[in-house]
Each structure stands twice: as C-alpha cells, then as structure tokens.
Amino acid sequence: MAMLKGRRVVLGVTGSIAAYKSAHLVRELVKAGADVRVVMTPGAQEFISPLTLGTLSGHPVSSELTEDRAAGTWTDHVELGLWGDVVLVAPATAHTISGMAEGRGDSLLLTVLLSAKCPVIVAPAMDRDMFSHPATQSNLQRLRDRGVHVIEPDEGELASGLQGKGRLAEPERIRTELSDWFVQRSPLLGYHGLMTVGPTHEPIDAVRFIGNRSSGRQGLAIALELAKRGMTLDLIAGPIHLNFDHPAIRRVNVETALDMEAASLSAIKEHLPDVIIGTAAVADVRPSAPLSGKASKKDLPSSIELTQNPDVLLGMTSLVPSACLKVGFALADDDGLEAALRKKDTKGCDMIVLNSLADKGAGFGHTTNQVRFVYGPDRIDSFELKTKEAVASDLADVIQSRLSQRPPLT
Template sequence: MSVNGKRILLGVTGSISAYKSALLVRLLVKAGADVQVVMTESAKAFITPLTLATLAKRPVFSSFVQSEHQSGGEGSWTNHVELGLWADVFVVAPASAHTLARCANGLCDDLLSAVYLSAKCPVFFAPAMDLDMYRHPATVENLRRLGSFGNHIIRAEHGELASGLVGEGRLAEPETIMQVLSTFFDHPKPLLGKHVLITAGPTQEPIDPVRYISNHSTGKMGYALAAAFVKAGATVTLVSGPTGLPLPDPAIRRIDVQSARQMFEATQAAFAEADVLVLNAAVADYSPAHPAEQKIKKKEAHFSLELTKTTDIAATLGAQKKPGQLLMGFALETNNERENALKKLHTKNLDWIVLNSLRDTGAGFGHDTNKITVIDKDGQTHEFALKTKAEVAEDLVNIVAGNLVS
C-alpha cells in the first residue's frame, strides 16, 4: 500500500535544507500521494511557493488569509482545522530549531504551528539545523517533548553541514523520509500514541582507562525490539550500551551509555513518560569499586579487584511503576531457568519475564535467532519455537499490544 492514495500534509520551514522538500514532494507525488504544502514565511527565503505548488499540483498555503492573487478572486481564509483533519499524516521537513521550539511549547503564531496544534493525524518531525544547534540542550529537550506527545521524530543525519562543520544536523534524505512513511502505512499500528522505552546491549564497567568488565551481549535482540515497536506505531526511546549496530529506524531516539550507572540514570530519566519499559540490556551486576585513574601495570602474580553491586534497574523502576505502566524483563539463565525467572518476575514487580536459556541451541548472545518462554504476572506461560530475533520481537510486540488494548 505504501503512500499511494494517502493525503500528506508537508510543512516546510526556514532551513537551507528546504530545497530537499522539492525532492520529497516529487517522490510522494510519483508514489501516488496527494500532497498539500504548508510553508512558514521564512521558508520562502530558501525555496519558492511556486516550485512546491508546481510539483504538488496544489496551491501552497503560508498564511491564514490568502491574497486575492493567490485565491483567484477575493481574499479567502485558510482553515487550519480543516487541513489538520484532511491529512493522513503531517510531515514537517525540514523542521527548524525555531519551529521545533514553537510546537514543543504550544506557541501558535503562524499557520504551520496552528495546523500542528489542530492535527488529528500522526505527525512526523524531521529536524535540520547546524551541529551545535542540534546538540543544544534546548533543542534536545524540545525533541524529547515532541516525542513524549506521541509525535514521530525522523532523526537528523550525520554529514557535512551548510556551515562547513561535519556532524549530526542534516535533514534526513527524501528517500529515508519516504521509507519511514512507507513503513508507517504498510504496518498495523496497534501501539500508535504509546511511548516504549527499551534498554539494549551490554554495559562496560571500567577497571582503569584501558580495561573494563563486560559481557557477550551484542544488542541484537534489543535493537530488533526497537524496530518492531516502531513498526507497531510506538514512539521508541532506546537506551543502548556499546554495540556496533546501526540504528534500525531513523524514528528511534537512541541514548548511548557505557556503564550500568549511566544506563540506570538514562532509563530512570525517561521512565516517567513511558507506557512500556522493556529491559533487555545485559547490565553488569557488579562494578569495580575504585577504578584506577592510570593504566594498571602487570606486576604481581595475583591481582584482586574489589567489586560493588550496581543499581538493580528492574527492581528500582518496578518499585516506581505507576498504574497503567507495563514492565517487561528478560532472564538469560544457565540452570534452574523457570525458578530463577519466576523469582525475578515477582520480586521486581514485572508484568512479564522473557526467559531464554544458554542451553538452547541458537539462543542467547551473538546469534541472529532466539528461543523464548514468556511468563506473565498471572502465571500464564507462552512458549515459542526457535525464531529469528526479528520474529521474536514481533511476538513480544503482539503480547504487549494485546495487553494495552484489552
């Protein structure tokens, strides 16, 4: 199905990357979409309304009142409410730092922001700005707020910027935005409007500036879960330990951490706004009590390392869980699998525990497959055959979705 026959409202704001909006309109129209462009006044300095109107085959709107020349007669009112109701999706690309700030804070001083506040459809923001602006705490907070409202964020890409700097801030390529929209329309959206927080990968606990304690987790299962939840319509925040994995979907907000403490702090900070928390990361249970500031030299035949227990993320957040929030934990076991999993389920106030065993061929760290058993807080058990981790992720999304809609 993709975007064919879909009504796409495209918001264009004042950014040098506005030239890419012409390419995006062209791709959407060729794919069979009906495109209506709304521009800010500052966007006209970068691309003309005539260009976008010609490509979209529709007049471009930029103000509440169209002039006589624009309307072909007397001045006419542009109804922002009707535009918001007309669209299947509203895509703001490029979304400048100024527009992000206005929308995140509910300001309504132009047509585009009025349409945003009136829109009943899903909204996608594709930010574009210079590196330092994109990294600024104000922009980071505005993107976080927009995501917490249920909007979708198409992350800016890394590359050469108009300023000559190299880094994050480039508008996602039109082909990438098309891919995001196609995925959105092609997949059922049972979790639309829900915020899912996922932890993934290992943690690294420093011994000295060179060495650390870690485990064999690759993050594959957590990243597959993030991709599956996005496809189901959820807004996804992924707190990731060190991995070599690429972000599976540009709509995912990834927070990179290294240590167990950093993972706890990042997860706790985002927990209050989450409807679902999926604790998939392999977090270290112990960390060196006194990491050395300099590299430890090899001298003695025996070396002792004092360890201290790390914060139990599942238990801490399980105790903070509010009514309506759902928690899913994972238990990778080598013996007494079910007994250990049930203990974790109940002592940490989880709604589900996902059990897998290193004794099962093809399950555990490093594989592209997994074999799981899911036990819920009421004692019901769901056993699954060996599947790819992408398929396992789909199964877990279905379990969560079934609970949220029931």
C-alpha cells in the first residue's frame, strides 16, 4: 500500500445506500497514508453525515458550491480539482455518472470533476437493473472512452433485495485497485533523481546579497512531474518562495552556492541518482569577505571583491557513473545555441535544456517557457511556447524513455 502514501485523493461520495461504506473507505485510505478530502453531493448527506467523513478524513467536508451565502463565499472547486492526484467517486450513483458523462455541473462534485486535471476513477453502486440499464452502461462506456477508470461493482445481494451486479466494491478492493492503478501509472518507480532548483544568494552582509531572478518554478514543475511518475528525488533548493510538498521529494533548503554544492554532493553519496538535473541558477561569484551584521550605509565599501563560486553541476556530474543521465539548463539572452553546446561538453551533460530571454514569455518570472533540448550540434528538438508544467512533461518523457532502457542504478 506504499503507493498511497502522501497521495492526494479527492473522494466524491454520492447519494447511494452504499454511502455508509465510504466511512470505511476513508479509514482505509487514511491508514494507507493518503491525504483525503471528501466532497459529498447533497444526496449523499441523506445517507451519511459530513461530520463522520470529516472526522475520519481529518478535513472539513465540502458539499455546496456556495459556502456562506450571506458572506458571498464559495467553495473553490477549481482549486480542489487541481489539488488531487486522483478524484475517486465511490459510491457513484447512476445520476452522478450520467452528469459526468454529459459534463453537467449541477453539484459541487460535478464541477470539481469538470475542473480536475488529474485522472478520475468511479466505483458505481446501484440496483441491478439500474446498473444494467443501457443508459447507465452507455454513460460508463463514455467515461471509459475518456480515460476514466471504472472499478466494477460486485455481484451479490443488493439493498433492494435483488441479486445481481451493482453492489459497491468492498472498500479494501477499492483501496487495492487504487494502489495498483497508481503503480501502473508510475513508470519511474524505483528510479531516483537529484535536482537543484532556484537561485543562490551570496551574502554581502547579513541582509544584502548577490542573487538572480530565478523563481524555481520550472525546476519545481519538473520535480513534481517526475515524482508523479513514481521517481523519488533529492531536491536541493535555493531560496525560492514556492510552497509544495510531495512524499517522494526530499527537499533540502540552501542559501549559497557553497551550501548547494555541499548538499548535492552529500545527496549523491547517500543515494546514487539515475538522473541529475541542474536547473538552479547558481551565482557565478560571491563576495570574498562578507561583512558581519548589517553594515550601515556609510560602512558599505565602494567596491566588493568577488571570488568565483564552484561549478555545482560539474561537481555533481563528475561524481556519478556514465549511466546516470545528466541534464543541464542554460539561459541565454541571445540564440545561445553555441554556448549551450559548449556547456553540455564542459559540464559533462547528456543534454542541455536551453531557453532564451530573447523569446517572449520564456525564462524568469513567467509561467510559460520556450525551450530547446540540445543533445548535440545535429540533434536539437525545438518546442513552442508552453506552460512550465507542459515543458516539465516533455522533459519527463525524454528522461522516462532513456531510463526505461536500463534498471535503476541502485
């Protein structure tokens, strides 16, 4: 069940007699380490109280689109849809299944499902004749065609007294299928990555520093995409202001290039990576003699002597065997191709992800990026402007296809 540890599960509970089993299901998922947020349809509340599911999940249960009419507040269905690694609807009524098939948005749960970027799983529960009805079967087929995974109901005695197929799968089976499904979707399971992200800050005194505009957003998107595919990662992060947490990512916060170098090298000694990705914008130089405390304006020197920082990426690539895939990043203010090719060779990288400030919407401070994957003078893949998440997915595809050709190094 390790696959469920730290997974974010949005659990949709609908108005089926089997809704009572969702209490057991929440417990199973929480016990397996999942972070569960429950969304109930108003119909589901006829069968089980939000208090029960809220207590068991450890989070308030959402049910209505508007939270407080008088205050004009509303439940952020988009945020919930984006939060989950999966939306699991269990039990799923014929009514909600038909709403999903049609793309209706007349309950909070349906709007969450319409907003969700993550995969969706449904576990139908209903009377035998409702389940076998051509309308229900064709709705389920429409969902399958859209990539929704259906956990087949059990056969047996139904609440109506009839015998047949329609009984909600037992919570243990739902949990196991969910876990197996995560395994199937984790092609990088067993592989380990080491990444640097963000800028470094090189102190001039206790409050001032030399740094750069790197936000760490692209690096973080890559780390999350690889973790989503099952990879574990050591993430050595310079000072960035992006909050995230993922159970597969061990984050070490550092400030300076020297700290980043020390943390990266010690991470390699602890766990040999299958891939190294140097996205950090490491400061090339640091003040040779930082002042202690906060220097007053009149004590600030008119010039600052600088010392070259170590090459963090080169330090990492020279410590690992050739089977470890090494990915460098380069930011240019012109075409940058020649410099990227040089960087690839001098830093011992297999490829460079090149972006240029000359391209509108690329580089620091944007949510988008336009990159080229540079493998050699005659092998360059150019991409159009995309979100940083989409760039992360393109890079993860390349990493996945390379790593899948060999077993993990450790």
